[in-house]
Amino acid sequence: MTKEPSPKITIYTDGSSLGNPGRGGYGTLLLSGNYRKELSAGFRLTTNNRMELMAVIAGLEALKQKNADVTVYTDSRYVVDPVEKGWLFNWIRNRFKGKKNSDLWMRFYEIYQCHKVKFVWVKGHAAIPGNERCDQLAVAAANGSNLFEDDGFLAEKSILN
Numbered sequence: 001m002t003k004e005p006s007p008k009i010t011i012y013t014d015g016s017s018l019g020n021p022g023r024g025g026y027g028t029l030l031l032s033g034n035y036r037k038e039l040s041a042g043f044r045l046t047t048n049n050r051m052e053l054m055a056v057i058a059g060l061e062a063l064k065q066k067n068a069d070v071t072v073y074t075d076s077r078y079v080v081d082p083v084e085k086g087w088l089f090n091w092i093r094n095r096f097k098g099k100k101n102s103d104l105w106m107r108f109y110e111i112y113q114c115h116k117v118k119f120v121w122v123k124g125h126a127a128i129p130g131n132e133r134c135d136q137l138a139v140a141a142a143n144g145s146n147l148f149e150d151d152g153f154l155a156e157k158s159i160l161n
Contacts, residue, residue: 007069010073013076015076021045022045025040025051026051028062039062040138056108071117072118075123104152
């Protein structure tokens with residue numbers, strides 16, 4: 001019996017915040033063979049970094065099969081560097097002492113472990129079609145009328161104040 005190969009999936013992501021903090025949104029584009037899916041959501045009060053990370057989380061959480069080969073294209077160093085440079089694993093060991101957005105980083109880490117994820121940093125607004133589409137989705141979501149509460153941001157904000 002031969003094992004089926006892991007699905008190969010490309011995910012483009014982008015986050016937006018109109019004010020930082022302010023209204024925000026994320027856009028995610030998933031591609032695999034002929035399959036294409038777009039995801040987005042907007043939030044009343046959040047930050048750009050939270051939306052960048054939410055875009056990646058939404059993409060990974062949308063995958064139906066575990067152990068996929070995933071390449072994530074993002075223009076966010078905030079997302080790429082902690083994973084690729086190993087900082088996230090130290091943050092977890094240190095219980096995120098002094099770090100923001102621990103709720104999202106832990107949510108990311110849980111789903112990240114289920115797949116083989118590689119990050120590729122791309123320059124934002126550089127005519128990369130997947131990244132440009134995600135930017136459009138993120139901005140439209142932030143400007144939308146059906147905005148969610150970013151409970152993690154609000155909780156963190158109340159602790160700091």
